[in-house]
Amino acid sequence: MAKGRVTINEMLCKGCELCVSVCPKHVLQLSTTKINALGYNPAEVVNDDCIACTSCAKMCPDCAITVEKLD
Amino acid sequence: MAKVLMKGNEAVGKAAIEAGCRFFFGYPITPQSEVPEYLSSELPKVGGVFVQAESEVAAINMVYGAAGAGARVLTSSSSPGIALKQEGIGYISNAGLPAVIINMMRGGPGLGTIQPGQADYNMAVKGGSNGDYHNIVLAPASVQEAVDMVMEAFDLADYYGTPVIVLADGLIGQMMEPVEFNYVCKKELAPKTWALTGKGDGEKHMVENLVIEPDECEAWNKKHFETYAKIEANEQAWEEFLMDDAEYAFVSYGTSSRIVRSAIGYLREAGYKVGMIRPKTLWPFPTKAFEKLDKKIKKYMDVEMSMGQMVQDVAYACNDKNKIEFYGRTGGVVPAVDEIVEFGKKVMGGDK
Amino acid sequence: MAVIFQKTKALTDVKLHYCPGCAHGIVHRLVAEALEELDEVKNAIVAVPVGCSVFANKYFNFDAIQCAHGRAPATATGIKRVHPDKMVLTYQGDGDLASIGTAEIIHAAARGEKITTIFINNGIYGMTGGQMAPTTLPGMKATTAKNGRDPKINGNPIRVCEMLSALDGPVYIERVSVSTPAQVTQAKRAIKKALEIQRKGLGFTFVEVVSSCPTNWGLTPVKAMEFVREKMIPYYPLGVYKDITAEEGK
Numbered sequence: 001m002a003k004g005r006v007t008i009n010e011m012l013c014k015g016c017e018l019c020v021s022v023c024p025k026h027v028l029q030l031s032t033t034k035i036n037a038l039g040y041n042p043a044e045v046v047n048d049d050c051i052a053c054t055s056c057a058k059m060c061p062d063c064a065i066t067v068e069k070l071d
Numbered sequence: 072m073a074k075v076l077m078k079g080n081e082a083v084g085k086a087a088i089e090a091g092c093r094f095f096f097g098y099p100i101t102p103q104s105e106v107p108e109y110l111s112s113e114l115p116k117v118g119g120v121f122v123q124a125e126s127e128v129a130a131i132n133m134v135y136g137a138a139g140a141g142a143r144v145l146t147s148s149s150s151p152g153i154a155l156k157q158e159g160i161g162y163i164s165n166a167g168l169p170a171v172i173i174n175m176m177r178g179g180p181g182l183g184t185i186q187p188g189q190a191d192y193n194m195a196v197k198g199g200s201n202g203d204y205h206n207i208v209l210a211p212a213s214v215q216e217a218v219d220m221v222m223e224a225f226d227l228a229d230y231y232g233t234p235v236i237v238l239a240d241g242l243i244g245q246m247m248e249p250v251e252f253n254y255v256c257k258k259e260l261a262p263k264t265w266a267l268t269g270k271g272d273g274e275k276h277m278v279e280n281l282v283i284e285p286d287e288c289e290a291w292n293k294k295h296f297e298t299y300a301k302i303e304a305n306e307q308a309w310e311e312f313l314m315d316d317a318e319y320a321f322v323s324y325g326t327s328s329r330i331v332r333s334a335i336g337y338l339r340e341a342g343y344k345v346g347m348i349r350p351k352t353l354w355p356f357p358t359k360a361f362e363k364l365d366k367k368i369k370k371y372m373d374v375e376m377s378m379g380q381m382v383q384d385v386a387y388a389c390n391d392k393n394k395i396e397f398y399g400r401t402g403g404v405v406p407a408v409d410e411i412v413e414f415g416k417k418v419m420g421g422d423k
Numbered sequence: 424m425a426v427i428f429q430k431t432k433a434l435t436d437v438k439l440h441y442c443p444g445c446a447h448g449i450v451h452r453l454v455a456e457a458l459e460e461l462d463e464v465k466n467a468i469v470a471v472p473v474g475c476s477v478f479a480n481k482y483f484n485f486d487a488i489q490c491a492h493g494r495a496p497a498t499a500t501g502i503k504r505v506h507p508d509k510m511v512l513t514y515q516g517d518g519d520l521a522s523i524g525t526a527e528i529i530h531a532a533a534r535g536e537k538i539t540t541i542f543i544n545n546g547i548y549g550m551t552g553g554q555m556a557p558t559t560l561p562g563m564k565a566t567t568a569k570n571g572r573d574p575k576i577n578g579n580p581i582r583v584c585e586m587l588s589a590l591d592g593p594v595y596i597e598r599v600s601v602s603t604p605a606q607v608t609q610a611k612r613a614i615k616k617a618l619e620i621q622r623k624g625l626g627f628t629f630v631e632v633v634s635s636c637p638t639n640w641g642l643t644p645v646k647a648m649e650f651v652r653e654k655m656i657p658y659y660p661l662g663v664y665k666d667i668t669a670e671e672g673k
Contacts, residue, residue: 004427016444016637016644022604040443055604057428061448062439067428094504120504124497125530132494132527136470136501139488144501162491267486267502269466269509277480278488281473 003070004052008043012064015040019056019065025049028056074249079214079239080105082250083173084113086221087145089252092171093119094144096133098126098152101185102241103175106147127152131159131172138168139278141266143225147173149241150191151182154199160234161200166278167295169228171221172206173237175244178376178403186403187241187326192380195236196354203292205299207235207306208353210324214248216351222254227306230258231298238353240376242326242405302355309357310349313339317346318367319419322385323374324350327406331374334411342423345372345415353381361388368394370418374411375399433459433467435484444644446634447476447543449601450514450610454541455483457615458510463622468502469512470495472519475549479514493524496531499538510621511538518548521557521581528587535592535626539617542583545634546655553639557581560658565639580658584631588664594626596664600633602651606661620668633659 006027013036020028020043027050030041043056043064050067057065077085084106087095095114097107107123114121124130130146137144148156153174163170174195178188193199195208207227211217217239224235267276282288313335314320323331328349338345348360348371371394373385379397386392398414400406433455441447458464467485471477473492480487490498495513503511520528520542528540547565548554555565555572558580562571572580584598595617599610610632617628633655635647642650663669 005424012438014443018444018644018648021645021648052427053604054428058604058607059449059601061441061443061445061452063430063434063448063452065428066426066430069425069427071424094501096501122500122504122534125526129494129497129500129527129530132491132497133501133504135490135494136488136498136503137505138501139498140468140502140505142505158491159494166488267468267488268506269468270486271465275484276486279480280489280491281477 002052004050005068005070006045006050006056007066008045009064010034010036010042012062013040013042014038014062015042016061017043018059018061019043022055022059024053024055025051074251076247076249077214078105078245078247079217080175080244081109082214082218083147083221083237084109086218086252087171088113088117088119090143090222090225092143092145092225093117094137094142095146096122096124096130096137096144097146097148098124098130100149100152102177102187102244103147103149103173105244106173127155128158131156134170135159135163135168138163138170139166139267141263141268143229145171145173147175149175150177150179150188153191153194157194157200160206161202161204162280163234164200164204164206165202165280167232168278169232170234171224171228171237172234173221173239176238176240178401184403185241187376187405188401188403189240189325189327189376190378190380190401191238192353192375192377195238196384204295205354207231207233207302208238209235210238210351210353211243212325212328212349214243214246215250217243218250218252219254222252226256226258226260229260231302233298238325240326306352307355307357307359308351309360310351311346311360312349313346314348316344318422319343319345319370319372320364320368321345321347321372321374322350322381323347324353324381327374327376330406330408331411333408334415337408337412338415343415343419345419356384356388358388369422371395372415372418373397374406376405377401431455431459433464433484434482437481439482440478441475442638444635444637444647445475446601446632449607450541450543450632450634451479451482453607453611453614454512454514457611457618458485460615461618461622463510463618467510467512468506469514470499470502472515474516474519476514476516476543477550493519493522494527495519496524496527496536496538496540500531500536503536503538507537510618513538513540515540515542516549517544517546517556517558521583529590532587532627532629533590533592537621537624537626539621539628539630541614542629542631543634544583544631544659545636547636547639549636549639560654582659584629584664587629592627593629593665594667595620595628598631598633598659598661598664600651600656600661602635602648625667633661
């Protein structure tokens, strides 16, 4: 299975959790410690299990997610 | 170009084509349906586009799009249809876009009548849509003048970036007169570099209408009013008829001014020193015509095919509301010459 | 290592003003990506509506015009007739398209205007604060139907794809959604196809996106997407309602 890496632009994230809800590997969570300039708890990466499926990015309404495929 | 005998409604259509207009969006309504009928057959011959819209509302919003896309574009209608177009006229105005709107007025309000009227003065001159804005309003009194004004309207619209209304009436639309198409643009027109054309390799263009921050919206309005100040300074137009020795002046425009002109002949014959100021632009109203008359004129006799919608502008222009007498017919009734002669005699009395 | 998903250049860097979880952002991105992949960003002109997406002109990185409420199909008609070689789109919500602009969309479709309309159906007036829309489901609450829409009192919802597919003018009509990643993929495919058909000059193309409004539905974004799947899509079934290119291929 492919390995991937998700990067969240925390300044754009509105904490809607749509990315969290669709990640098959539970890579993402809303931060419980950070609040961004918009006043939201941004999504953050919590493990290394990303498979580069891009589901999170597809669901992100704010273009806050970049996905890389790692060889 | 030799003169050709044309019906007003067809002549204004041809005038638009002669002025380089290639896009017409409209909807049938009496007494202007010959405008879309004529253009539906003539525009395609010159590579133009005619669309019969589903409504006046849709038509004016098509005009908005075509104007935003950089085209010379025309719509025409008559009073109730123009009422429907007010939304789009406001949007076009707010966006600072050029467009020409012909109104062959009929009697109102509401469905009113299909006979000629001049009761859309307020709608055209005082607004009609929401917000602070002005239309340039041209008022032809003959088919030839309608032709010239339609052609000039495109230049004014392009030059100032504002809708221009040619405010005629059903009589001018329906009558036949010999016309020629000799208008020559007197303005230097800038290329429409702002138009929606697809951004290509450059910056994107936007036609905006929502200015949500009040400060910005106010500044947006004030910019328009800088343009309006230029228009008021430069574009007032009127005709003075037998005004050199006049002690009394009719004020009348469009079709009613034609009847006043005849009445003046009879009144002059009877010894009255009477003339006429005929506004050719209703906005900007030709206040300059009144300023130079100073106190010479004893009474201004406003004659309209309405209940007196222009009276306030005349009062403002001459700066003395007590000098104004009004005679009007409305609801599609065109006044007869003898009515106006009688009105004139009543106002002027034995003052010959 | 390769970047396999990043923001398209067909969107500007202006921050979206939409509420958290609002699918307008997803659909904006899909429209922008589709145009970019077709290399048509340079030729695109979008007519944006009145409603939550009234500022879409600031987000799309191509030419745009802000239209009067419901009139985008008329305004787009004017643009397309002037520039038949450009890609002209309308982007409209349900109040804009299916209520105040019903006449404009039906007649643009019937004329076969060679434009593409993207229709966002979330069954509610978002910008004005949750009033009943023409597409509000029976029983669904709105600030102007506080006990839920009662067809006997409030009338019935309008299924726009079904209605427009009865006309001869449209050449491609599809209803999609964006409540799952798979639906997002399909939605993009539909939008891209509509634009390709426009590019070929074949006629009017229409993509309805069944969407959500977490704020005015009173649901979290995730629950709102569940509502889309469980309540909205059964009433507004997804699929292709018209496709002359498929018929040609038969």
